[in-house]
Amino acid sequence: MEEPDTGDRPLRGVAMDEAERDEFLRERGIGVLSLASEDVAYGFPISFGWDGDALYFVLLRFGEDSEKLDYAATTETATFSTYNFDDEHHWRSVVARGPIEEVSAEETDDATDTMFDNAQFASLFPHGEPITDQPRYRLDPEEITGQKGQGYDD
Template sequence: MTADAMSRDEIDGALRDTGAGVLSLTDGAETYAVPESFGYDGDAVYFQFMNGADSDKMHFVETTEVATLTAFTQDPARSVIVRGGLCPVADADEPIAMRAIAANATIPTVDVSLDTNPDELTFAFYQLCPDERSGRAFGVSPPVPGA
């Protein structure tokens, strides 16, 4: 199997095409990884978090200094990692987040909370401002002559 580094344009394309991944957070002692839909506008990754009053996710969001998003596909096989600060989207910038999410997020088909009435859930937009982006595209190694 081969693994080739992706260019910035390929990384941007993969983030726009994928629309969902695993967001990894930490409180300094424990890690918390959660599947999340996201939107990407070429500059920032946007999330719309839905949570209840005692949300583990929001605890970790508030204590994480550097978040990591891993997005991947199997066909074609590729993975992208984005690392950076995670912060609330300012009210004035919510339309930017909404457009990015509407353009390319993969909306989940599962219930977010089995124990919480939907009326008790709150929504908040967050953005991950990338400090680092990396990507790998995977392929089949060519046959070795004479092997």
């Protein structure tokens, strides 16, 4: 996984090293996954698991249709972000980009274990619409960045 070339764009904050990014991803458990279909982006909050190499998600289907699954099928490069903000000097964020794919049946248990290691799950039980599918997805980051406020260097 390579660091992206920021060219002439100034980075804000202080870059996090790989160990800091790894620790932050393991403790967060929630973030925003952004997918795309042609020229339309779709970002949504989601629970995630991180095993040190890949991010894992469950994209639930309620009823017959799923906008998330439709977008996942057409996305070449997904973007995931997570952050926390205590104050202007104490904040952290990580952004990862890479291909997203459904986890094979053989890998489903490993993906589920990873999710339960550090994901934070919201209660999602809509009345009248049962969960009809729970496929696991993996984002393999091709690039990953992490930034923190200068207060984290104290």
